[in-house]
Amino acid sequence: MALPVLLLLLFITIPFSESKLSMEYYKKTCPDLESIVRDTVTLKQMANPTTAAGTLRLFFHDCMVEGCDASILISSNHINIAERDADINHSLSGDALEVVARAKTALELTCPGIVSCSDILALATRNLITMVGGPFYNVRLGRKDGKVSQASRVEANLIRSNRTMEDIINYFTVKGFTIEEMVALSGGHTIGFSHCKEFADRIFNYNRTTPTDPEMYPKFAEGLKKTCTNYQTNTAMSAFNDVITPGKFDNMYYLNLKRGLGLLSSDHALVKDPRTRPFVDLYAADQAAFFKAFAHAMEKLAHQGVKTGRKGEVRHKCDAFNFIQA
Numbered sequence: 001m002a003l004p005v006l007l008l009l010l011f012i013t014i015p016f017s018e019s020k021l022s023m024e025y026y027k028k029t030c031p032d033l034e035s036i037v038r039d040t041v042t043l044k045q046m047a048n049p050t051t052a053a054g055t056l057r058l059f060f061h062d063c064m065v066e067g068c069d070a071s072i073l074i075s076s077n078h079i080n081i082a083e084r085d086a087d088i089n090h091s092l093s094g095d096a097l098e099v100v101a102r103a104k105t106a107l108e109l110t111c112p113g114i115v116s117c118s119d120i121l122a123l124a125t126r127n128l129i130t131m132v133g134g135p136f137y138n139v140r141l142g143r144k145d146g147k148v149s150q151a152s153r154v155e156a157n158l159i160r161s162n163r164t165m166e167d168i169i170n171y172f173t174v175k176g177f178t179i180e181e182m183v184a185l186s187g188g189h190t191i192g193f194s195h196c197k198e199f200a201d202r203i204f205n206y207n208r209t210t211p212t213d214p215e216m217y218p219k220f221a222e223g224l225k226k227t228c229t230n231y232q233t234n235t236a237m238s239a240f241n242d243v244i245t246p247g248k249f250d251n252m253y254y255l256n257l258k259r260g261l262g263l264l265s266s267d268h269a270l271v272k273d274p275r276t277r278p279f280v281d282l283y284a285a286d287q288a289a290f291f292k293a294f295a296h297a298m299e300k301l302a303h304q305g306v307k308t309g310r311k312g313e314v315r316h317k318c319d320a321f322n323f324i325q326a
């Protein structure tokens with residue numbers, strides 16, 4: 001008799017765990033949540049304009065590894081090397097970590113122990129995208145913070161920009177995204193920057209006979225070569241992901257791709273592959289179509305592997321589990 005009961009319980013809890021997220025989750029317990037996050041985020045973005053891009057990327061990396069559960073915010077300690085310290089973190093933004101920490105501090109003063117770090121990150125990301133010109137979308141709340149954060153689990157759950165479009169499509173498909181959603185999410189590269197080592201192969205080491213990707217707009221390649229001359233010693237050197245409107249969330253990313261102004265190999269591949277090209281063309285021609293698709297895909301990303309109820313906790317501090325993991 002125990003087994004049927006257990007099965008029944010599983011059926012009841014698992015399919016609905018995602019729909020437990022709601023717009024009203026903190027309405028009674030922390031009514032000022034939205035305004036506190038908005039104020040914190042606005043101040044931080046005004047002081048440090050790189051925050052928006054850094055936070056969007058932090059959120060993407062969080063959701064793709066263990067789900068949107070703030071596992072990316074955990075600091076390593078003597079018994080655990082956390083996600084943040086995986087090699088592929090490619091230098092996650094300190095500003096992004098800081099904006100979440102600041103919002104958490106403000107919230108702990110107003111409604112202690114109530115709001116999860118994963119919900120703060122989801123809200124901050126949406127607000128920052130909107131602040132730099134991107135679309136608004138609803139963020140349902142009620143995520144719990146995860147209790148696992150391991151650097152060793154990152155490599156398999158993120159994808160590098162030098163992979164083939166076949167690999168990239170498979171990666172997103174396995175995570176539940178369509179090709180159209182993948183192309184729309186890639187539009188996140190309309191803001192922010194990349195370090196030279198992420199695209200150095202395209203300008204210095206394309207293949208054995210040709211140093212520079214011939215499909216890159218020549219003047220653009222020339223500029224990047226200058227910027228990245230000593231990138232192996234000067235590792236901080238970087239370039240804007242969207243060279244034309246780097247700080248504005250718009251559809252310029254797709255227009256760039258069509259002109260050979262895509263920065264990463266994975267960006268340029270979107271315009272070459274017949275499966276992704278139609279969406280590049282659509283979003284390049286129609287910013288409203290891009291915004292609609294991006295907003296939809298972000299809502300989906302924000303529900304990735306979400307933990308509710310007892311599957312997680314509300315952290316006291318975003319960079320540490322509430323109790324030490326064995």
Ligand code: HEM
Nearest residue numbers: 053054056057060090160161185188192193194195198266
């Ligand atoms: C095809 C999959 C993707 C690959 C291979 C990829 C790769 C990269 C790489 C290599 C960087 C540069 C990191 C650095 O040098 O600091 C970067 C930056 C960035 N990525 Fe992606 N990315 C992908 C998808 C996404 C998605 C889906 C989003 C968000 C929706 C996103 C948002 C960003 C942002 C905002 C930055 C700039 C970060 C900053 O300025 O601090 N990426 N990405």
Ligand SMILES: *[C@@H]1O[C@H](CO)[C@@H](O)[C@H](O)[C@H]1NC(C)=O
Nearest residue numbers: 084085086089091092093094
């Ligand atoms: C990313 O990993 C490097 C190397 O392990 C580490 O030094 C750095 O602090 C990490 N970045 C963040 C934001 O945690």
Ligand SMILES: *[C@@H]1O[C@H](CO)[C@@H](O)[C@H](O)[C@H]1NC(C)=O
Nearest residue numbers: 160161162163164197198201
């Ligand atoms: C892609 O880059 C990673 C690290 O930057 C490297 O280890 C790997 O060999 C590269 N893969 C290809 C196919 O070039």
Ligand SMILES: *[C@@H]1O[C@H](CO)[C@@H](O)[C@H](O)[C@H]1NC(C)=O
Nearest residue numbers: 206207208209210213214215
């Ligand atoms: C290198 O790339 C160029 C331009 O795409 C191409 O013509 C050439 O055949 C490639 N060489 C090798 C060795 O792959």
